[in-house]
Amino acid sequence: MQEKPHQESPNDDHFFLRRATVATFFVACLLTLSGASGCSAQSTPASTKIVKRGESLPIYVSPTALTEAKDPTVDLLSSYGFQHPGPEKYYGYALRDLSNYLQKMTGAQFPLSASDAKASSGIFAGTFAEFPNFKPQQEKARQAMASADPEAFVVQAQGEKLFVLGKTQFGLIAAIYSLLDKLGMKWFAPGEK
Numbered sequence: 001m002q003e004k005p006h007q008e009s010p011n012d013d014h015f016f017l018r019r020a021t022v023a024t025f026f027v028a029c030l031l032t033l034s035g036a037s038g039c040s041a042q043s044t045p046a047s048t049k050i051v052k053r054g055e056s057l058p059i060y061v062s063p064t065a066l067t068e069a070k071d072p073t074v075d076l077l078s079s080y081g082f083q084h085p086g087p088e089k090y091y092g093y094a095l096r097d098l099s100n101y102l103q104k105m106t107g108a109q110f111p112l113s114a115s116d117a118k119a120s121s122g123i124f125a126g127t128f129a130e131f132p133n134f135k136p137q138q139e140k141a142r143q144a145m146a147s148a149d150p151e152a153f154v155v156q157a158q159g160e161k162l163f164v165l166g167k168t169q170f171g172l173i174a175a176i177y178s179l180l181d182k183l184g185m186k187w188f189a190p191g192e193k
Contacts, residue, residue, distance in 0.1 A: 051106065051108045052108065053106070053107035053108060054107065054108065054109075055108050055109070056108065056109040056110070056111060057108060057109070057110055057121070057122055057123065058110070058111055058112075058113040058116075058119070058122045058123070059095070059098060059099055059102075059110050059111065059112050059113065059122065059123040059124075059125055060113055060114070060115045060116055060119055060122050060123065060124045060125070061095060061112055061113070061114070061115065061125050061126055061130075062114075062115055062126050062130040063114050063115070065091065065092070065095060065125075065126055065130070066112055066113070066114050068091065068092035068095075069092040069093075069095040069096050069099075069112050070092075070112070071092075072090075072092040072093060073089065073092075074089045074090060074092075088150075088168060088169040088170045088173070089169070090173065091169040091172050091173055094172065094173045094176045094177065095112060095125060095176070096112075097176065097177075097180065098110070098123075098125060098164070098176045098179075098180065099111065099112050101180055101185050102180075102183075105183060105184070105185070110123065115130070115131075117133070119161075120160060120161075121159075121160035121161060122160075122161060122162075123161075123162045123163075123164060124161060124162070124163045124164065124165070125163075125164040125165070125172065125175075125176065126165060126166075126172060127165065127166055127167065127168060127169065127171065127172055128145055128154075128165055128166070128167055130165075131163065131165055134154075134163055134165060136154060136156065137156065137158060138156065141154045141156055144167070145167075147167060149167065149171075150167055150168040150170045150171060151166070151167070151168075151170045151171050151174045152166065152167040152171050153165060153166040153167065153171040153172065153174050153175035153178070154166075154175070155175055155178065155179050164176060164179055
């Protein structure tokens with residue numbers, strides 16, 4: 001028996017996803033990367049970053065998150081993983097998944113890179129505290145940032161930047177997997193198959 005997936009509602013205070021903008025950003029990328037025709041200037045806003053197969057779009061993270069993603073301090077298979085130190089410590093694996101699965105879906109490279117305040121395009125993933133210059137453009141994003149919920153997050157495209165941010169590492173993990181889910185990634189059981 002399949003369980004019905006959670007459907008977010010307008011009343012979900014911890015959740016914000018600008019579907020149209022995120023979809024435009026990634027659908028344009030996916031159409032371009034898959035070689036499909038029909039991705040033109042008329043169907044893609046001028047401020048949308050188009051990444052072609054073989055090209056690269058960095059995922060900017062804090063230096064601490066970059067270190068954690070490259071060499072996680074928590075063993076994924078540890079029997080104590082969800083008791084000590086806690087599931088929020090698995091955010092390094094979530095960042096890896098974001099990079100790896102975007103690459104698998106598109107054929108483009110999405111390398112994890114240290115934050116760059118001068119970057120004009122890319123994906124910016126972390127906590128609200130790690131990206132203090134992020135200014136939410138929608139009311140739901142402002143509510144998520146003000147929320148006390150540790151799983152609150154924002155996924156918001158702003159020009160050629162996509163922000164994937166959480167209140168805490170819990171929120172970052174929720175943001176990453178919600179975005180991947182919206183893009184069609186599904187995990188039915190652990191492992192490659």
